[in-house]
Amino acid sequence: MRAHREWFNQAIQTIEADFNRSADTHLIPLQLPGFPGIDIYLKDESSHPTGSLKHRLARSLFMYALANGWLHPHSTVIEASSGSTAVSEAYFARLLGLPFIAVMPASTSRDKIAAIEFYGGQCHLVADPTQISAESQRLAAATGGHFMDQFTYAERATDWRANNNIAESIFKQMALERHPIPRWIVTSCGTGGTSATLGRYVRYRQHATGICCVDPENSVFFTSYAEGRQDLTLTCGSRIEGIGRPRVEPSFIPSVIDLMLHVPDAYSLAAAHWLSDKLGKKVGGSTGCNWLGILELAQAMRAKGETGSLVTLLCDSGERYRHSYYDAAWLSAQGYHLAPLYAELAACADSGAPLPSLRSASLPGKLVS
Template sequence: MTASAQHAPAPLPIALDRFPVSLDCTPLPSGGERAWTQRAIEILENDALRSADTHLLKLDVPALPGIDIYLKDESTHPTGSLKHRVARSLLLFAICNGRVNEGTPIIEASSGSTAVSEAYFARLLGLPFYAVMPRTTSAEKIAAIELYGGHCHLVDSPKAIYAEAAALSARVGGAYLDQFTYAERATDWRANNIAQSIFDQMRGERHPVPSWIVMSAGTGGTAATIGRYIRYRHLSTRLCVPDAEHSVFYDSYAQRCPTVTCERGSRIEGIGRPRVEPSFIPDVVDHMMKVPDTASLAGMKVLSRRLGRRVGGSTGTNFFGLCWIAARMRDAGQTGSLVTLICDSGDRYRNTYYDAGWMRENGFDTAPYEAVLEDFLDGKPAL
């Protein structure tokens, strides 16, 4: 047998145009069904290209000469919060998984900021948007969602938002984005994420590899991205997740129990949950603490004064946790850098956290915690 004969393909037993077998099959696609998908992805990617990276601010604290404090300012995104990144990722994730197509209504369960950002992106894509939120959500966030053409469905119990969002999605034939499940997987934790941005921006600083990054948990997705990136890049940085007072993340972490729940919803908008969300990944967290709500709001006020502009309550939780870590470092004679996030602007809470009457009615007296923080930052006894 010659070499050419040896490698010649075997002849087909029948001609393809006379294939006799009948199959159950769906109609062949026309080829144009992905045009909207391709255009939608282009729109979302172009939005990312137009958005410059957020600033990394250095907070001047002369009383901590060996410890540098940095704040990643996520409030400068087009929709005013950290959730701008998350919302874009969630929409891309849903589109690329085939769950969102032209005309698909978008539904989300949210405490406000994610819904604001998703409403913005839904409008860019020409899609209807519905947000299911606790009735306690700030009026400013509700107004922002409606500004972008979104519809708000308010429920009395924070624990009811999940079931109501799923039910609403079924009623309108929509796609429930479910940030609490998908936030940790919609973002690529290996590159092009907030963690990479932080470390890139820190490259030229005195302590370029932070000793700690402090990030509270709403879904847990951002903390998961940071924690995974730290491990992926073999970095010595540790991740601290401060939790809100009425939230189960800390209890779950300390008890190693993923099923713990609580009845009362968090009073710090954007963070803290009544159940352990699927996006919370405890094994990438190095340290947690439970921060009293009054301490979070004191941290919000103190940092706002030092920055000369208002930040939100979850940023106050982050800042209080950072100061607590800084105090431990100072007491141990350690030096290094600490990074946390400004999650959103305090302008969204003019009628709540920044309203003296509202604070009194809700039993918040932040003065004692404010004094402790100010003393610490001025070099007086440690926190």
């Protein structure tokens, strides 16, 4: 028992030391000529040591598992993940000297698989993406390991009140800006943990900020929110890696979300390409999905003569999608023709030209005005 307690103490210190070494991520301002008076910012989560927003989640999940006594020196760590969470968990597992297995859809990009393996993780590919959680549970039982289960624990592993979570970080970095309290923060849903943290924090701090969640095709979150249903399932997974789910996950907390938007995948990918050219660095498809939410809200604000600030997340680097979203042959094979959509997005940013309205949903009494 004492040896295990000493291991726990050392493991927690190791993860805390990693936190101390990692500077906060940057908040990048973007001025769009088509939306004067509306300031837009991207929180660049790709600058984490493992290159994505999921670094925060993985760190919180490991701390939560350690504090609950679920990990020990001989644990095998297992996670159900489409990529970025697995990359980050492989990193932390290696820090603690624990083996790591990622259970993931067979369609996951080769670059993400390579990143997991770079950190010493193993990849267990599953043909049916709806079965990755069940397969993770089976593997955990077979190996005597621990299933981290990001989809259940994401909303509770993060301290949403403070501790430099992503919400607190955004508001601290916005403090000296022209419009320091964002009118909206836009995020996408994978586990639902980020939207839960943001929504809880703005209520706790009494900020007049709306939380808008965007959802891609082949995901149940938008319909679940709009219809108030928790029993929805799909037989396929999202093509925008890292977001969207074929079932309503336990960490998805609709009551802290003010508005949801449904974004077509082709627009998400076109937006990723446009943002990559604008920023001089490639971004992933989930960031493109977020960007459509920003443009929808900016159009609504301009139509009402409002000024203010909008914040969204740059979730991960597009370098992880060189063989998919940034590969012309792959795009063609999937039936994506991005050039006309790219032109629409550029015209919207430059002159405020309208984009097709996205499907939207809000709960009664929410901040949608």
